[in-house]
Amino acid sequence: MFRYKAIIAYDGTNFNGFQRQLNGRTVQGELEKTLSKMANGQAIIVQGSGRTDARVHALGQVIHFDFPEKRPLERMRFALDTQTPEDIAVKEVEIVDETFHARYLVQEKTYQFRLDIGKPRSPFRRHYASYYPYPLDLEKIQQALPDFLGTHDFTSFCASGSSVEDKVRTIYEAKMTIANEDEIIFTFRGDGFLYKMIRIIVGTLLKIGNGRLPADSIPKIIAAKDRNQAGPTAHPEGLYLVHVGYEALDNE
Structure with a gap:
């Protein structure tokens, strides 16, 4: 598995927040659906730097996820950016050390x-x-x-x-x-x-x-x-x- 760090932006208007929920559309949920499709159905868990509430926006939210394939970074960014809904944009992607954590290492x-x-x-x-x-x-x-x-x-x-x-x-x-x-x-x-x-x-x-x-x-x-x-x-x-x-x- 390869650990990816990504910087994303999203329009929070039609989201129930960042964090996955049992009911309601969330940023984490949409990202995980897209990544699982890209991984041929394998479940991919996304970790964010923190939660944002319903209708709150992000210009620079940071996430990380473990993915089974090492892809060229722009190919990974483009695939994730174009396959997620139009109110999510993927701005940057990089491969990081497995010790990196989007939430716990925030300064x-x-x-x-x-x-x-x-x-x-x-x-x-x-x-x-x-x-x-x-x-x-x-x-x-x-x-x-x-x-x-x-x-x-x-x-x-x-x-x-x-x-x-x-x-x-x-x-x-x-x-x-x-x-x-x-x-x-x-x-x-x-x-x-x-x-x-x-x-x-x-x-x-x-x-x-x-x-x-x-x-x-x-x-x-x-x-x-x-x-x-x-x-x-x-x-x-x-x-x-x-x-x-x-x-x-x-x-x-």
């Missing part, structure tokens, strides 16, 4: 969250940006963002249903970019993120920008370790997994 992840603030809303972005129709003070949001940087217990920003006990994470980058007059992009880079953590962070920042929380409230919310202290969970369609970093491979 950092980068996510972006796109927010449509246009009036009226754009019908063409409805699946690719979360819409927020209310007034926002962007200076207050900018003031609050640096308070997320560093190592903290992010229990207040973790949705219920998580089985993870250690909720300490380190955020290296938290910034807001005004893409144009109708769209804002949040970027978060860290060593890992909890269940729905980024969507809760964005929901909290929007509450600050709308004047319903003070701009200096983030340290208090973090210290409380109480999900009820943070803002609502932002809608999933604005969230993108942009990059997954591996120290040994990426030299990051």
Whole structure:
């Protein structure tokens, strides 16, 4: 068996998430069906760098799988890219050591969250940006963002249903970019993120920008370790997994 690492992108609109489920269409499920066909019916298991929820997108999700045949890399990439559904793209493929694991060796992840603030809303972005129709003070949001940087217990920003006990994470980058007059992009880079953590962070920042929380409230919310202290969970369609970093491979 040969271990392949692949970087994939997908439009999460019509998926129930990345992880295989008993019911519902998933990215992992579609990839495994295609790979099994390519392997003449042999079951192929795909491992991802992490889960993404329903309607969440990816520009740089990383997967690995063991395949019984060593193929030229572009041939493998092209076959996988063209035989998977049109809402999945396979960007890169390489053969890696059998010790590589897409999930367990992750060093950092980068996510972006796109927010449509246009009036009226754009019908063409409805699946690719979360819409927020209310007034926002962007200076207050900018003031609050640096308070997320560093190592903290992010229990207040973790949705219920998580089985993870250690909720300490380190955020290296938290910034807001005004893409144009109708769209804002949040970027978060860290060593890992909890269940729905980024969507809760964005929901909290929007509450600050709308004047319903003070701009200096983030340290208090973090210290409380109480999900009820943070803002609502932002809608999933604005969230993108942009990059997954591996120290040994990426030299990051």
